[in-house]
Amino acid sequence: MTNRSSDILKKPDWCFNRSIYKSAGYSETDLDRPIIGIANAWNELVPGHTNLRQLADHVRKGIHMAGGTVAEFGVIAACDGTAQGHAGMHFILPSRDLIASDIEVMVEAHRLDGIVLLGSCDKIVPAMLMAAARLRIPAIFLPGGPMLGGVESDGRKSDLTTMSEGLGMLKSGRIDEATYGNLEESCGPTCGSCAFYGTANTMCCMAEAMGMSLPGAALVPGVYNDRLRLGEATGQVIVDLVARNVTADNIITFEALENAIRVLMATGGSTNAVLHLTAVAAELGISGAQMMDAYDRLSASTPQVAKVNPASKYDMEDFHKAGGIPRVMQAVATLLHGDCLTVSGGTVTENLEGYRYKFPPNPEVIGSMDRPFGEQKGLAILRGNLAPATAVTKPAAIDPAMHVFSGVARVFDSEEAAEEAILAGRIEEGHVVVIRYEGPKGGPGMREMFKAMKYLYGMGLAKKTALITDGRFSGTNNGCFVGHISPEAADGGPLAAVRDGDRITIDIPAGKLELHASDTEIAERLEKWSRPAPKFTRGYLGIYAHLASSAADGAVLRVPEEAC
Known part of the structure; x- marks a missing residue:
């Protein structure tokens, strides 16, 4: 297969383009390899993204090991939490479509052969999936991983949203100012996407469920060394996807979206996932009406087999240790399209059969279809x-x-x-x-x-x-x-x-x-x-x-x- 980048780098007609790459420090050997973009949403404002610079280094390592050339670029990423309750929140959902278009521009302007998408938070994850579906080139998504939980408050580990709950408690006299002040220091103890099952972690789970991330990638905490190893593996996999010309639209199919919806319902994920999965589907020409019908149809027959914060006291680290998305998908395997292709190179069924768990199961977090947490719809x-x-x-x-x-x-x-x-x-x-x-x-x-x-x-x-x-x-x-x-x-x-x-x-x-x-x-x-x-x-x-x-x-x- 001829790489896309070769179209603008062949000698002698495209030597002008080659000289531009060489001006940026690329070598002759670099330009003979597939050029893999890393769309990195790292910044110093969003706790879910502050570790992405380090994670990108491990992705780069994997790409080099597999014989690719890295072309990393930055992507904007705004924090929903910081934007809450003021005019800044107007910009958050619109940033999704801006990010998708930003990635599209960079990939198409430079004819990149494949793309690794690094992000963790609410609108950035669906934006990256939208870009992958729109571009229809080899692509893989890697999240930065969730945050660890904070000091116990109101019967569970605290998280960043505890501050808003606490303000209501403070106003109503249920807690004092000293207790409220201590929460500010201890509710968000590490980097990572927020420690609850909100939109950020839901969309990372959706990416894994539809096959756009490696098995288990959604919920490994951001401070775990396993997250760095996932980075290296992701870098190696994208080069293989380019070599085999496995494009994002080979993976993000309507059946893969239905798998994601099943997992959404089985885990009681964020309502925002309805909005975002519908937007991803739109990039493939799938109508909103078709997606709404799918949510309705699949929710009616999908029991809730996982129960995590805000539906229980267990947070994302607990969800990961209980087996995460692989164990959820195993629990509802009979409801899934097992033959859907994933970025790992295997099908959903093959991935689940070969998955190795590092922690024992926790039936209080992930149950089974025989003993679900509820027959009611997740959404x-x-x-x-x-x-x-x-x-x-x-x-x-x-x-x-x-x-x-x-x-x-x-x-x-x-x-x-x-x-x-x-x-x-x-x-x-x-x-x-x-x-x-x-x-x-x-x-x-x-x-x-x-x-x-x-x-x-x-x-x-x-x-x-x-x-x-x-x-x-x-x-x-x-x-x-x-x-x-x-x-x-x-x-x-x-x-x-x-x-x-x-x-x-x-x-x-x-x-x-x-x-x-x-x-x-x-x-x-x-x-x-x-x-x-x-x-x-x-x-x-x-x-x-x-x-x-x-x-x-x-x-x-x-x-x-x-x-x-």
Whole structure:
């Protein structure tokens, strides 16, 4: 097979290009080998990425050992946690599509032969998978690994989200300032993606489940030496993938995405995975409707066989030691497409048959289909007169007593307004907090209602209230919540018609999200509605708000039909 890079490096016609590479320090021998990119999201701002420089050195070692030439470049990576609760959160989801395009530009402009994708956090991981699917070249994803848990708090090891829960406890007098101050020093003791099963770790697990990472790669903690050995192995594997011309679209198929959905449901992963897997699928021409149908269909027949924080006291290190994604996939093997190809060169079935576990099983973390933690859906798709194009919730993180909840609407047109009301004590038992104009266009950027849910938890209202939104949630949220409501309010969806005092019912078993108003009443209200002015008209957010599609379609960027 002729390498892609050879197309622009052959003598004598392409000697100009060769001279550019040599100006960067490459040798004659380097240019005769396949040129492997490393898209490295290392920076000094995101704890999930601060170890990627060291990890990249081991990937480089593996590439050199296997006979490849390394071409490393940087990729932006913003931290969801740092961006929570202020204007910076508008940029987080939009950064996903920017990163995917950034990688696409670098790979295509330099005709790289293959790509190793190094990242760990919420939007960076799906962005990298989107880029791989779009480019359709040999690619492999390697996460930096999760963080270790912190000091015990409220009956479990603490993590970075403990600070938001703790603020609610502090405000309500459940803890004192000294205890709260100590948490700041001890809840995030190491580098790595956050120690709970939020979006970051969920998406790393999804990458492994769909075959884009080596078996076991998702959950080895960032401070373990096994993470460095995975780096070296990943570097060797990408050279082999290039030699055999195994491209990302050979691996990311609809069947592989279904495997990922099965694992998502079996582990009770983040609701954001619905948004991101749909976006990855869109790169392959798979529609949002087809993906939503798959979530609905597969969730109904996938028992929850793993239970980790926020659904239990066990964190990501515990999940890894219990066997991680390989043991989960073994537990639900009869539900998987075992013949799907993976980056290891083996099929799903072959990988599971040959996998060697380093720790004994822990049935309190990973169970079996015979003895699942629950028959309820890990995630659920809801429809109804408030969500004609679907909404998403997470039954695995909701107390079963709250799976059907009916209450009185308290309506807020921004995340900040809702948070202020919660901390001021204006939300009471029986309220349904409605946060709208926070969707892909309206936000813009579909911010996470992370703090709002954590404040309700801290105020002791998590099992007495509900929250619905056209925005998103963090994977660590619990309580009764529904997000991704589509169409969003800014697009004239029914959520824009809700008023204070309306009654709303969430019925997860029935898959319903309903406003207690007639179709005529809703239509009359929407006739009087006017679209709010865009919050941003300049810069990247102005572009994103104009081009972002519905959450039901993955919130991917699309050229408006009138421009075609």
